[in-house]
Amino acid sequence: MPGKCWSAVYRIAIMDWKRWIRSSRLIVCGILLIFIQIQIIDPMQEAAALMNSKLSVMEPFTALGNSGVIVLILPILFLVLMAGFPQKDDIELFYLIRCDKRIWVWGQLLLAILISAALILSLLILSAIMLGSSGEWNPDYSVTITQFTAVYPERSGSYVVQLIPENLYNHMSLSSAVLHTGLLLFLYFMLLAMILLLSALMNQRLYGILMDGALILLGTVGCAMRTGWMWGFPMAHTIPWLHYTAYLRKPVFPLSGSYFYFLILDLLLFFACMLAAKHYQPGRKG
Secondary structure (H helix, E strand, O other): OOHHHHHHHHHHHHHHHHHHHOOHHHHHHHHHHHHHHHHHHHHHHHHHHHHOOOEEOOHHHHHHOOOOOHHHHHHHHHHHHOOOOOOOOHHHHHHHHHOOHHHHHHHHHHHHHHHHHHHHHHHHHHHHHHHHHHEEOOOOOOHHHHOHHHHOHHHOOOHHHHHOOHHHHOOOOHHHHHHHHHHHHHHHHHHHHHHHHHHHHOOOHHHHHHHHHHHHHHHHHHHHHOOHHHHHOHHHHHOHHHHEOOOOOOEOOOHHHHHHHHHHHHHHHHHHHHHHHHOOOOOOOO
16 A cells, blocks of 8 residues: 555554543453452462462463463453444544545554554553562573472362463473463454454444354353364464373464464455445444
């Protein structure tokens, strides 16, 4: 696209970003932080106190993307934050009239990227801050994570052991776990956002929300039951440790296959949005 078109894309995205960042829906992020404190930080701090050691500041974020409970909450939170995406008000109507509809779609894509990246980076930074004095900078897993069951075998089934299971730390370094956890969550969020965008362009916003909700819930059920069909849903592809057994090097599902899964679906949905934009009628409700 010409430079002027990219400038328009940027202006559309930044305008909507400013409105989104001022939205009252961000209050739910505060509720999530309380939930993270109770479900992630407190159990990890208690385990670290028992082990008389410190945790790596990157471990809480890794636990966020690999805990069965939290990984269900995160896409639901994203769906709540993206309610109303894309905006359909007088300002958007003005842009749609003055600009090419496809430029507007590119602007919404950039907005979805900004929101998804901001949410993931915020979770990474805030979870590290919430760890407080119990954390330290350490590029490797702490002994609290890797040796807790060896020191306390009677607690091998405790909740804290499930936050970062051996399926993860036996096969992947901490830095790799953080990287893959963040990237896969990002691609998952983008998939949900592209479904919302496509449904809005078809003036069927409700169907987009319902489809996202169905993907989240069915994916969660599949992961909980460890069924083969769970790999048909994005949830399983988002959780790095599900790709591996506890000890064997042979993966259950190749990690590269999950990236391929997300990239193909995200690109197909974006191309579908570009096609739908040609027939989109601004001003219609839905």
